[in-house]
Amino acid sequence: MKHTQLSDPSVLIIVPAYNEEEAISGTIMKLTQFKKQMPNLDICVINDGSKDNTAEIVRGFPEVILLDLPNNLGIGGAVQTGYKYADQAGYDIAVQFDADGQHNVDDLHTIIGPVAAGECDMCIGSRFVEKTEYSGSPFRRAGIFYFERLIHLLSGQKVTDPTSGFRAVNRDVIELFSINYPSDYPEPEVIIYLRRKKKRIEERTVLMHSRQGGESSITPFKSVYYMAKVTLSIVMQRLVGGA
Numbered sequence: 001m002k003h004t005q006l007s008d009p010s011v012l013i014i015v016p017a018y019n020e021e022e023a024i025s026g027t028i029m030k031l032t033q034f035k036k037q038m039p040n041l042d043i044c045v046i047n048d049g050s051k052d053n054t055a056e057i058v059r060g061f062p063e064v065i066l067l068d069l070p071n072n073l074g075i076g077g078a079v080q081t082g083y084k085y086a087d088q089a090g091y092d093i094a095v096q097f098d099a100d101g102q103h104n105v106d107d108l109h110t111i112i113g114p115v116a117a118g119e120c121d122m123c124i125g126s127r128f129v130e131k132t133e134y135s136g137s138p139f140r141r142a143g144i145f146y147f148e149r150l151i152h153l154l155s156g157q158k159v160t161d162p163t164s165g166f167r168a169v170n171r172d173v174i175e176l177f178s179i180n181y182p183s184d185y186p187e188p189e190v191i192i193y194l195r196r197k198k199k200r201i202e203e204r205t206v207l208m209h210s211r212q213g214g215e216s217s218i219t220p221f222k223s224v225y226y227m228a229k230v231t232l233s234i235v236m237q238r239l240v241g242g243a
Contacts, residue, residue: 003118009092011041011112014082016075017099018048021057024099028061031097034105035063044085045099048078054099073183080181087178092116094177095168103166107206111168114202121173121199124159125166125206134208143227147188150231154238155195160203162188173199182233185226192237 013031017024024045031043044065047055049072058066067081079096086094093115097103103125111123127134128144147162165187169177176197182189194201 005118006092006116008040009112009116010090011038011093011095012082012086012089012091013041013043013095013097013108014079014086015043015045015097015099016048016078016082017045017050017054017058018072018075018078019050019052019054020099021050021052021054023101024054025057025060027097027099027101028058028064030105032061032063034108038108042091044082046078046081048072048074076181076183076186079186080177083174083177083181086174091174092171093168094174096165098165102208104207104209107166107204108168110204110206111166114204115168115170119200120202122167122169122194122201124161124164124201124203125208126159126161126164126203127206127208128160129203130205132205132207146227147230147234150234151188151191154234155192157191157195157201159191159201162191164208166206166208185230188230189233189237192234196237 015027015031028043028045035041035043042065043063044067045058046067047058047069049069055066055068058064065085067085069078069081073081082096083094093112095108095112107125111125114120114123144161144163148160151162152158173194176194177190180193191201
């Protein structure tokens with residue numbers, strides 16, 4: 001099958017944000033600086049029912065698209081809102097980018113490039129393809145390894161960083177995600193989903209920073225719930241659709 005190469009793709013950066021008033025301004029400023037290198041790029045912040053000043057801060061950047069949700073939908077619902085907007089507006093590529101400053105804007109070319117070149121349908125920014133400065137907690141590293149092995153066992157897909165939320169996808173995947181996207185902790189599950197749809201997934205090495213503000217929504221208790229819930233969802237994806 002011949003895959004289309006895009007010389008000057010339209011790109012939407014999807015930034016889900018919930019109570020990110022401490023970090024969102026810095027994240028937007030870095031993205032707007034990057035936009036100078038890629039003028040055909042737009043930034044879309046989905047304010048997921050924040051109770052702080054996140055929305056007010058984003059409104060201070062008139063060049064940024066703000067989708068202001070009246071209620072908290074969770075990460076899956078917020079990200080899917082961004083994909084629905086990308087689909088309706090006809091973007092060629094969409095990129096998920098964290099609001100908390102963990103993702104590195106200099107790596108946007110790294111994950112957009114393979115998608116624009118038609119090399120893959122989704123490119124994941126990984127901390128583990130090559131050794132980087134990332135040093136997560138032992139529990140977090142164990143969880144990442146667990147999902148890596150589970151996904152490989154069920155689908156044959158090798159993904160070193162299945163929980164990474166730093167991803168670029170093409171037009172076909174935008175359309176799929178606008179219709180069907182997991183509601184909670186979606187990153188590992190969508191890998192199985194895309195494998196079912198015969199989509200090509202690749203990884204590229206990126207750097208990730210520590211959170212620049214706010215607090216992670218994943219507590220130790222939620223981590224156990226997360227692993228159990230996502231495991232069940234992944235297994236169901238495999239059983240229902242096949243890989």
